[in-house]
Amino acid sequence: MKIAIASGKGGTGKTIVSTSISMSVNNAVYVDMDVEEPNGAIFIKPEISREIRYTVPIPEFYEDKCIYCRKCEESCVYNAISIIPQAKKILFFEELCHSCGVCKYVCPVEQAIIEKPKAIGTIRIGEKNGLKFIDGILDVGIPSSVPLLSGMKKYIPNDEIVIIDSPPGASCPVVEVVKDSDFVLLVTEPTPFGLNDLDIALDIVKDMEKPHAIIVNKSENNNNLAREFAEKRGEYIAMEIPFDRKIAENYSKGIPLLTEEYKIRFKKLVEDIREGKL
Amino acid sequence: MKEILIISGKGGTGKTTLTASLAKYMKSKVICDADVDAADMFLLLKPNVRKKMNFKGKSVAIIDQDKCTSCDQCRKQCRFNAIDAENGNYTVNPYSCDGCTLCTLVCPVNAIRMEQMVVGEWYISQTESGKMVHARLYPGAENSGNLVTMVKRQAHILAEEEGSEYVIVDGPPGIGCPVTSALSGANLAIIVTEPTFSGIHDLERVYEIAEHFKVPVWIVINKYDLNTENSKKIEKFASGKGIDVIEKIPFSKCIIDSVVKGEIPADNCEELKKVVEKLTDKF
Numbered sequence: 338m339k340i341a342i343a344s345g346k347g348g349t350g351k352t353i354v355s356t357s358i359s360m361s362v363n364n365a366v367y368v369d370m371d372v373e374e375p376n377g378a379i380f381i382k383p384e385i386s387r388e389i390r391y392t393v394p395i396p397e398f399y400e401d402k403c404i405y406c407r408k409c410e411e412s413c414v415y416n417a418i419s420i421i422p423q424a425k426k427i428l429f430f431e432e433l434c435h436s437c438g439v440c441k442y443v444c445p446v447e448q449a450i451i452e453k454p455k456a457i458g459t460i461r462i463g464e465k466n467g468l469k470f471i472d473g474i475l476d477v478g479i480p481s482s483v484p485l486l487s488g489m490k491k492y493i494p495n496d497e498i499v500i501i502d503s504p505p506g507a508s509c510p511v512v513e514v515v516k517d518s519d520f521v522l523l524v525t526e527p528t529p530f531g532l533n534d535l536d537i538a539l540d541i542v543k544d545m546e547k548p549h550a551i552i553v554n555k556s557e558n559n560n561n562l563a564r565e566f567a568e569k570r571g572e573y574i575a576m577e578i579p580f581d582r583k584i585a586e587n588y589s590k591g592i593p594l595l596t597e598e599y600k601i602r603f604k605k606l607v608e609d610i611r612e613g614k615l
Numbered sequence: 616m617k618e619i620l621i622i623s624g625k626g627g628t629g630k631t632t633l634t635a636s637l638a639k640y641m642k643s644k645v646i647c648d649a650d651v652d653a654a655d656m657f658l659l660l661k662p663n664v665r666k667k668m669n670f671k672g673k674s675v676a677i678i679d680q681d682k683c684t685s686c687d688q689c690r691k692q693c694r695f696n697a698i699d700a701e702n703g704n705y706t707v708n709p710y711s712c713d714g715c716t717l718c719t720l721v722c723p724v725n726a727i728r729m730e731q732m733v734v735g736e737w738y739i740s741q742t743e744s745g746k747m748v749h750a751r752l753y754p755g756a757e758n759s760g761n762l763v764t765m766v767k768r769q770a771h772i773l774a775e776e777e778g779s780e781y782v783i784v785d786g787p788p789g790i791g792c793p794v795t796s797a798l799s800g801a802n803l804a805i806i807v808t809e810p811t812f813s814g815i816h817d818l819e820r821v822y823e824i825a826e827h828f829k830v831p832v833w834i835v836i837n838k839y840d841l842n843t844e845n846s847k848k849i850e851k852f853a854s855g856k857g858i859d860v861i862e863k864i865p866f867s868k869c870i871i872d873s874v875v876k877g878e879i880p881a882d883n884c885e886e887l888k889k890v891v892e893k894l895t896d897k898f
Contacts, residue, residue, distance in 0.1 A: 346653050347788045348627010352813065373789040374625055374820065376813040414674070414714055437694050437715030477823045480760065480792035487696070505626045505788060506652035507754045512710045528874050530631065530655040537653065540754040545710075562875065582841075582866075589811035589842035 338611060339499045341518035343542075345534030347505035349526045350554035350578070355502040356380040357594040359468055361603035365498040369472035370489060370514050372458060372482045377502050379591040383463035383470035391473070391488045392454035393436040398427040402449035409440035409450065431455070432480055458485040460492055469494065486513045498607060507537040515542060520610050521549040522575065527556055527563035539570065550575035550615045575606055575615055616774050618767075619898065620649075620801040620830070622786035622794060624817030628809045629837035629864070632874060634785040635659040636881030636891045639744045641898070644781040646742065647770035648749040649797050651735065651762045656785050659879050662740030662747045670750065670765060672734030673714035673757045676707045682726035689718035689727060710755055732756075737766055739773065744879075746773055760792035767800065781898065790820050798828040805833045805894070810845035818849065822856065833860040835890065840865045860897060862890045 342355040352369075356377050359367035369377035396409075405422035417433035418440060420426070441450045457479045463470040473489045475482050482504065493499060501518060504510040515521055521542050525535040535551070542549045549572075553563040556577040567574050578584070584594060609615050621637070623630045635656055638646045648656040676697070678689070683705050690698040690705065697711035698718065707718075709732070719727045734756035740747045748770040752759050770782045784801070787793035798804060804825045808818040818834070825832050834853050839846040846863065853861050864870075869884040881888045 346626060346655070348625060373791050374813070374817045376625075376816060379812045379816065412716065412720070414716055435713055435715060437713060437717055438692070439715050439717045439720065442692075442717060442720055475791070477790060477820055478795075478827065480795060482791055508652050508752060508759055509710070509755075509757055510791075512755045516710065528871070529658040529877050530653075530874065533655055533658060534653040537754050544755065585838075585841055585866075588813075589809070589845055591812040 338497060338520065339501060339518045340520045340522060340607070340610060341501045341503050341515050342522050342524060343503040343511055343515060343538055344505055344524045345507055345538035346525070346531050349524045349531055351505070351524045352376050352380065352502055353588055353594055354522070354524050354552055354554065355500050357599060358603045358607060359500045360593060360595055361600040362498055362607050364467060364496070365500055366469040366471065366494060366496045367500050367502070368489070368493055369502045370486055371502050371504045372473040372475040372485050373504060375472045375474050377472055378470070380593045381465050381468065381470055383465040385461050385463040387462040389460045390456045391458050391460050391485055392456050393484045394438070394452035395431060395434050395436055395455045396429065396440050396450045397453045398429055399449050399451070400425060400427055402446055403427060404446055404449070406445060408443045408445065412439050412443045432478070435481070436484065460489055462492060469496070482510045483513050486510060490517065507534070507541055511538070512541060515545060515547060518547060521547045522552055523549060524552045524554055525563060526554050532562060532566050539572065548615070553577045555580040573615060576602060616771070616780060616782065617802045617898070618771070618782045618784060618800060620784045620786050620797055620804045621807060622797065622804055622821055623788055623807045624790060624821035625808070625814050626788040628807045628814055630788070630807045631655050631659070631785055632870060632880050633805070633807050633835060633837070634783065635879050636887055637894065638783050639879050639881060640891050641781060641783060641895050643779045644745055644783050645770045645774040645777065645779050646745055646747040647766055647782055647784040648747070649763045649766050649784050650787045651750045651752045651759045651766065652787060652793070654749055654751055657749060658877055659874070660742040660744060660747060662738070662742045662749065664738045664740045666739040668737050669733045670735040670737050670762055671731050672761065674729040674731045675709045675712045675714055676716070676718050676727050677730050678705050678707055679726045679728070680704070682724050684724055686723060688721045688723065692721050693718055735762055737762070737769065739769065746777065748773060759787070760796040763787065763793045763796040767797065790824055794821065794824060795828070798825060798830050801830050803833065804830045805835055807835045807837055808849060809838050810836060810842040810849060812845070815845060815849060815852070819852065832858055834858055835862045835864065837864045838866040839863040862893060864890050
């Protein structure tokens with residue numbers, strides 16, 4: 338079962354919740370798919386056994402074979418190709434390329450365009466005290482994380498409990514992660530920012546018809562913002578983690594939330610999800 | 616005219632809190648919220664929308680069921696796994712479709728066409744602190760770099776019209792396409808970080824991008840007293856990179872309470888107001 342931990346807003350506690358859950362239950366798999374800013378390893382401190390450089394195909398142009406028909410340039414919706422027939426020059430803007438393969442498909446000449454692999458990030462596989470660990474690190478300067486995310490999926494085992502630390506936001510990368518999940522836990526904080534972004538994230542999760550529940554982090558007794566929000570939307574709050582300066586200080590040192598109390602609460606949470614109680 | 620961009624790498628470090636506070640206390644500026652995935656600055660600045668426009672994003676493939684012969688070519692060749700075939704019924708998953716048009720080219724019976732989607736809205740608004748350009752990307756829409764470019768461009772046009780000296784931009788988190796779009800054309804990037812291992816890690820990654828775009832960087836450490844040892848590491852990182860402007864904001868309940876109430880934190884919290892004044896003096 339794949340449980341995605343998502344949030345909409347960044348900094349609500351997605352990573353501390355997902356690493357803590359992973360370390361509380363037995364034989365889990367933790368997957369860090371927040372590849373722009375992967376921080377799960379800071380908390381889990383895994384021993385890495387394998388590193389894979391992940392590549393996508395990008396075209397290479399051979400000016401000696403090219404007949405300068407400009408078909409590739411016209412067909413590329415990402416404007417990644419500029420052809421200057423007079424100068425017999427081909428300009429390729431690699432950072433705009435989406436590896437879709439259209440240029441090669443439309444090229445009438447054999448061997449004028451050949452696809453070559455280009456590394457966009459690293460996938461790491463490791464382990465810590467029986468917990469399997471996988472993360473993805475997007476190379477700095479790579480515009481889209483989606484290809485790396487879809488590439489990572491091949492390495493995720495079909496284990497009983499897979500906890501996926503999702504990217505923040507509400508656009509393509511989140512969708513790419515959530516679409517293959519069985520359950521989504523949305524971590525929010527009881528501030529207008531947190532709830533506004535939760536609202537947007539809920540729209541996606543509902544649109545994709547994923548069962549889900551909310552975790553309110555940094556909650557305070559006198560603060561009913563999140564509870565009122567959940568009641569109004571008919572959403573379920575599965576857990577409230579009170580604001581505690583000690584938790585924040587531990588977080589700053591890379592220490593997850595693993596007191597006996599929280600271990601029991603996280604274990605129970607995962608059990609309830611697996612038994613379909615949420 | 617000078618563009619000042621606030622970014623953070625890591626989310627939740629206090630980017631929007633600082634931007635809204637700067638926006639309030641700066642003179643002669645246009646405010647721009649370029650964190651279009653999770654645009655929250657409106658909650659503090661309470662804009663009155665004066666002009667609203669649709670934002671058209673990528674095109675998405677649509678399969679004409681009457682013409683489709685279920686030959687499977689489109690599904691096989693799609694690099695984005697965007698085509699689903701259920702019982703010989705071929706459909707495009709609009710979330711996965713990248714709009715590349717390869718399927719329309721490989722289809723032997725011309726059963727696939729492209730349609731451009733409206734994926735968001737952008738607005739020009741009036742706030743108590745001045746004019747503001749902001750946007751809303753519909754949930755699950757394509758990666759938002761184009762919309763970031765669009766709101767920034769509109770903010771620049773507005774600043775020209777108004778004769779404003781500054782454009783102040785609340786940037787997106789992360790290091791991907793939206794951030795590169797935000798950095799392009801910025802005259803100064805203020806990176807808001809926090810003294811956590813995650814904050815430092817992400818600061819280093821986002822700094823690398825700013826450096827790549829040759830945008831000068833200032834660093835603000837938020838909640839610096841949460842871990843003074845880590846704050847020292849950040850200062851060391853900054854001095855190693857030759858960054859001389861670095862401000863520190865203490866962990867403050869007052870700031871959190873202001874945000875919860877939807878008020879501009881610098882109005883209520885002296886510790887933040889001091890930092891804001893120091894920064895605006897240096898602009």
